[in-house]
Amino acid sequence: MAKAHLYIRVSTDEQAERGFSQRDQAERLTAYCQRLQIEIGKVIFEDHSAKTFERPEWKNLLSSIKRSKGQECDFILFTKWDRFSRNTSDAYQMISTLRTYGIEVMAIDQPLDLTIPESKMMLAVFLSMPEVENDRRASNVFFGMRRGKKEGRWMGMALPGYKNLVTEGGRKYIAPIEPEASHMKWAFERISEGIYGTEVIWKMARRRGLKCSKSSFWSAITNPGYCGKVVVPAYKDEEMQIVEGKHEALISEELFYEVQEVMRGRKKKITLRQNFDEKLPLRGFLMCPKCDWMLTGSASKGRSAYYHYYHCKPECKVRYPHQLVNEEFENELRLLVPRTGVMEIYQEIILDIVAVEEHAKEAHIKRCLALITDQEKKVKKAKSLLLAEIIDISEYQEIKNECEANAATYRTSQTQHTRTTEERKEIEKTIKKALENLRDIIRLYEDSDVDHKRTIIATLFSNKWLFDGKKHRTGRMSEGAEFIYMRNKELQNKKTGDKVLKNSISGMVPSAGIEPARFPIGV
Numbered sequence: 001m002a003k004a005h006l007y008i009r010v011s012t013d014e015q016a017e018r019g020f021s022q023r024d025q026a027e028r029l030t031a032y033c034q035r036l037q038i039e040i041g042k043v044i045f046e047d048h049s050a051k052t053f054e055r056p057e058w059k060n061l062l063s064s065i066k067r068s069k070g071q072e073c074d075f076i077l078f079t080k081w082d083r084f085s086r087n088t089s090d091a092y093q094m095i096s097t098l099r100t101y102g103i104e105v106m107a108i109d110q111p112l113d114l115t116i117p118e119s120k121m122m123l124a125v126f127l128s129m130p131e132v133e134n135d136r137r138a139s140n141v142f143f144g145m146r147r148g149k150k151e152g153r154w155m156g157m158a159l160p161g162y163k164n165l166v167t168e169g170g171r172k173y174i175a176p177i178e179p180e181a182s183h184m185k186w187a188f189e190r191i192s193e194g195i196y197g198t199e200v201i202w203k204m205a206r207r208r209g210l211k212c213s214k215s216s217f218w219s220a221i222t223n224p225g226y227c228g229k230v231v232v233p234a235y236k237d238e239e240m241q242i243v244e245g246k247h248e249a250l251i252s253e254e255l256f257y258e259v260q261e262v263m264r265g266r267k268k269k270i271t272l273r274q275n276f277d278e279k280l281p282l283r284g285f286l287m288c289p290k291c292d293w294m295l296t297g298s299a300s301k302g303r304s305a306y307y308h309y310y311h312c313k314p315e316c317k318v319r320y321p322h323q324l325v326n327e328e329f330e331n332e333l334r335l336l337v338p339r340t341g342v343m344e345i346y347q348e349i350i351l352d353i354v355a356v357e358e359h360a361k362e363a364h365i366k367r368c369l370a371l372i373t374d375q376e377k378k379v380k381k382a383k384s385l386l387l388a389e390i391i392d393i394s395e396y397q398e399i400k401n402e403c404e405a406n407a408a409t410y411r412t413s414q415t416q417h418t419r420t421t422e423e424r425k426e427i428e429k430t431i432k433k434a435l436e437n438l439r440d441i442i443r444l445y446e447d448s449d450v451d452h453k454r455t456i457i458a459t460l461f462s463n464k465w466l467f468d469g470k471k472h473r474t475g476r477m478s479e480g481a482e483f484i485y486m487r488n489k490e491l492q493n494k495k496t497g498d499k500v501l502k503n504s505i506s507g508m509v510p511s512a513g514i515e516p517a518r519f520p521i522g523v
Contacts, residue, residue, distance in 0.1 A: 003039040004075035005061065006030070009046040009083045025079050032077065032108045041073045050086040051134065053094055062097075070101025081107045081123075082130035091127045149232045152246040160184055160212040160220050161250055174247050181250055183210035184226065188251050191221065192258045222263065227256040234397055242404075257412040279308045279322050281453040282329060285461070288312040289468045297322065310467075325467055332472050333442045336460075336485040343435050346484070350431050358424075361417045368414035375403040375410070438484060460485075 008025040022045055033040050042064075048055040053062075065072065076098065078084050084105060085091035095105055095114075104114070110126050112119045145155040154174045158164045161184035163177040187205045191198060202210075202217045212220065224231060224242060228249030232241040276283060280297035288295055293313055299306040310325050312318040379400050386396040437444040445456055460481045465474040477485070 001037060001039050002074045003041050003072075004033060004077045005042045005044060005073045006033075006040060007044050007046065007058075007061070007076055007078045007083065009048070009050060009055075009078070011047070011049045025083070028079060029077055029108065038075070038077075050082065050084070050130070052087060053085070053090055065098070065101055065103065070103050073103060076103060076105045078105075078107055080109050081126040082133075083107070085127065086130040086134045088124070088127045088131050146232065146235065149230050150241070150243060152230055152243050154225065154230060154245060154247050159223060159225050160210065160216060161226070162247070176248055176250060179209055180211065183208050184220070185250050187217075188221065188226065188255055188259050191262055192255055194262050198263065221259060224256060226250045227253045229253075237393075239397065239400060254412050254415050257408050261409065261412075276450045276454065277308065278450045279326075280310065281450050282310065282325060282457070285454075285457055285464055286310060286325070287464050287466050288316060288318050289466045290318050291316050294464065295320075295467070320467065320469060324469075328467070328470075328472055330442060330445065332474060333445055335487045336441055337487070338439050338484060339486055342484050343439065346438075347431065347435055351428070354427060354431070364417050365414050368410045368417075371410045372407045372414075375407040379403045441485075 006026070006029045008022050008029065010022055010025075026043065030040065032038075042061070044057050044061055046055055046057040048057070053059075061076075081091075084107065085094065098105060106112075107126070112123055112126070114120065114123065148155045153172075154162075155172075158174040161176060161181040162174040164172065165175055166172050183205050186208065187201050187210070190196060190201045190204070196204070198218065198221070199214065202212075202214055205217070206212070210217075220226070225245065225247070226249065228245050228247065229242050230245040232238075232243060234240040277297065277299070279299075283297040284294065286295040287293070291312060293316065295310045295312055295318070297308065297310045299308045301307075308322040310320045310322060382391065382396050382399040382403075385391045386393065391399075441456070441460075445453055448456065460477055461474060462476055462478040465472060467473070476482070
């Protein structure tokens with residue numbers, strides 16, 4: 001008696017289709033074997049696509065046949081040829097493989113006697129029809145998705161930070177989902193700063209709660225979907241397009257292209273500053289009065305707390321409590337008094353500098369517009385070369401993509417250099433605020449964190465100085481600070497601040513010749 005294995009396959013998209021249920025296939029195959037008195041061997045149920053033979057249950061069946069060298073059955077039965085395969089070339093190869101083990105395949109609803117040569121023509125029809133049907137479905141899906149992208153609809157799996165949703169009318173779309181959306185926005189902002197590497201920021205975002213693999217993260221941050229765009233890939237004669245999407249943008253277009261600049265390495269990365277102890281702002285500015293070595297600072301653990309000291313090398317044994325050193329330095333700052341009239345001069349100088357910078361920005365914007373026009377001309381020229389068949393479509397597409405990327409970069413740069421009236425007013429307000437801070441330098445110093453305190457110190461004093469345990473013997477002030485400030489001790493025996501100003505800066509003003517006298521550059 002002949003023996004047959006029954007192969008019953010259904011794919012996910014066929015579950016609801018009439019006539020393709022596994023139970024219906026099993027009933028008809030069983031009745032067929034009973035009618036022809038064929039012994040039933042294995043009954044294999046498969047829930048997988050027939051585009052290839054990389055199916056779990058089929059691979060197990062084929063392995064079993066190879067181990068038994070074809071002795072376990074004579075036939076493999078299925079209802080129709082599309083249950084066996086939807087790929088013509090793969091189907092012929094598998095039929096040939098099974099025949100080497102003496103096993104024939106047969107579709108009970110589309111019977112063929114393959115020993116008859118003419119039957120091979122019908123086999124080709126039965127095998128090619130499912131493949132053509134698959135290709136037609138794939139084509140319909142492809143063009144449907146392409147049309148959706150052109151309309152600005154997001155097609156496919158949502159990006160990290162978004163969620164796939166469906167409207168009441170059945171139309172699919174994506175929308176931001178929290179907290180992932182905030183995590184991705186935070187990641188874009190951190191990358192644009194150029195401080196940390198992209199992988200480091202991914203790890204930091206993961207610690208914040210972002211659920212995204214490293215490869216998905218790298219792919220996501222280069223996707224313009226985050227700034228509300230949808231990419232329509234090039235296809236045949238159609239060029240690649242970036243259209244305005246209908247979904248909500250997480251970040252601005254400027255931020256997105258700024259991140260791409262960082263990714264391409266065109267934006268200079270910021271060097272992280274060293275962290276300093278808040279209680280030791282003068283570390284690195286003081287010299288040892290005993291050996292002229294630079295004093296450092298550290299904390300020593302006591303019985304119940306840590307105590308901070310400025311100290312020299314262990315063998316020198318110079319050591320001062322941080323409270324004493326810091327308080328005496330603040331007393332030195334209290335001696336600084338702005339010179340009469342200097343702040344007004346500084347304000348005029350800074351406003352002149354801002355005006356010069358504004359002209360430079362306007363010139364930069366004009367250059368950006370010229371460069372954008374140049375990129376557009378290159379695309380037009382490349383298109384004419386394509387029409388003249390001097391270059392092919394791939395070369396044209398490469399030129400076009402590069403020009404569009406460059407133009408987007410120039411537009412971002414143009415936007416970044418454009419100042420609104422409100423921004424100009426804010427700059428003037430900031431300048432006035434900064435000059436007020438210079439008038440009350442001790443308050444500015446006391447209200448600052450350790451990094452800003454060190455910046456103030458480095459700006460005021462050009463050299464390191466000695467601390468002898470009681471007083472700071474500060475060295476020469478920087479040129480700008482010397483011009484702005486005088487110490488209270490200089491006021492001794494002086495009747496007015498105007499006389500002090502005249503005597504203190506008279507040597508800094510060049511004598512008038514043919515041209516009017518000017519203050520030194522940098523003042």
